[in-house]
């Protein structure tokens with residue numbers, strides 16, 4: 001139950017921030033959105049970040065969070081107050097504001113991570129934030145599938161998925177050195193090698209996808225299994 005207690009702690013922290021940050025007339029709106037997302041860890045990170053560093057002189061409550069993009073468990077989200085719109089990038093442990101939806105240049109590195117050359121090309125593809133779906137809707141679908149290889153809860157990942165946990169070292173299976181140690185060779189060279197590795201994996205006790213398992217971050221793309229020893 002550790003996870004739930006942590007969520008509750010974040011919610012309480014946001015409630016406190018809202019009390020100080022938001023004008024009285026916006027208070028109910030802020031509470032309503034918080035209520036809607038109180039079990040969504042990623043959205044809570046966005047709310048916490050927004051209310052702890054509100055743009056100067058704006059005491060506005062957030063009224064909506066929309067889903068723009070997801071890549072390997074990291075989200076690009078839009079948030080709006082009714083009069084202002086911002087872009088956030090968020091995972092389960094942190095969120096960061098990339099500035100106003102239409103106004104600011106954003107962080108080029110993060111935009112590139114989601115496949116946009118720059119903010120201009122982002123806006124060419126998404127001129128208006130209002131058309132995106134509510135994050136609460138897309139979250140329901142996403143959180144029950146592996147964010148990288150899309151298997152369901154309880155299923156084994158596709159071999160090479162960057163989310164899969166190594167049963168030997170509890171690290172990232174596609175990147176650790178355990179397969180070479182287990183197979184006592186420096187390289188995986190053939191389909192037979194791969195098959196043998198999968199068998200060793202099953203014998204050891206392969207770790208299936210579970211809800212809440214995210215990618216190891218930062219990740220350099222999902223390039224599959226690394227085939228030679230580091």
Ligand SMILES: [Zn+2]
Pocket residue numbers: 146147148149150151157158161162163164209
């Ligand atoms: Zn997976």
Ligand SMILES: [Zn+2]
Pocket residue numbers: 166167168169170171172173176177178179
């Ligand atoms: Zn390992």
